[in-house]
Amino acid sequence: MTRMVMCRKYQQELPGLDRPPYPGAKGEAIFTDVSKKAWDEWQAHQTMLINERRLNMMDAEDRRFLQGEMDKFLAGEDYAQADGYVPPVE
Numbered sequence: 001m002t003r004m005v006m007c008r009k010y011q012q013e014l015p016g017l018d019r020p021p022y023p024g025a026k027g028e029a030i031f032t033d034v035s036k037k038a039w040d041e042w043q044a045h046q047t048m049l050i051n052e053r054r055l056n057m058m059d060a061e062d063r064r065f066l067q068g069e070m071d072k073f074l075a076g077e078d079y080a081q082a083d084g085y086v087p088p089v090e
Contacts, residue, residue, distance in 0.1 A: 007035035009076045014038075034074050042073050052082030 005016035014035035020027035021039065030039070046066060049055065055062040065080075072079040 005033055005035055007038055008033045009038040009074050010035060038074060042070060045073060046070065048082045049080060
């Protein structure tokens, strides 16, 4: 049976992740209140940010930036877009 969570991004009950994506409290918080849909969307957006902004994951400043954007994205707040990105029309 699929584990359901009240997704903080979409404010509705959706299927949750199978396991925490990170160790520790941050991973548990994501596991508890972020849906698989929101997490998958973040993963795609994160990849776009890393590539388009040429972020270096060995650089602590770039990792902090990405962490902050993840928090905004998952909370449903305004978050950084890749330069020139135009979201698809639904």
